[in-house]
Amino acid sequence: MVSIEGDFYAYVRRIQQPSVWGGEPELMMACHVLRTSISVFAIGRVSGSLVKIADYGEGYRNDKEKPMTLMYHWYGHYDVLE
Numbered sequence: 001m002v003s004i005e006g007d008f009y010a011y012v013r014r015i016q017q018p019s020v021w022g023g024e025p026e027l028m029m030a031c032h033v034l035r036t037s038i039s040v041f042a043i044g045r046v047s048g049s050l051v052k053i054a055d056y057g058e059g060y061r062n063d064k065e066k067p068m069t070l071m072y073h074w075y076g077h078y079d080v081l082e
Contacts, residue, residue, distance in 0.1 A: 031057025037067035
């Protein structure tokens, strides 16, 4: 389960700002809104190769659809891989 650290209402005020990027809570909600699973990958800091670092929305995973795949850049930014 993903949790929000600190004061919830302060988080809501901060995330409403156009210059603030979403994170884990927003990825979890995107799974529910889109009814799909999301896998997050990053370049391993030690290995230098692509590694899966998180899965969200496991309940939406099925054999007919591939999960949405995102690349996390270790500094708060995600890009779609496929």
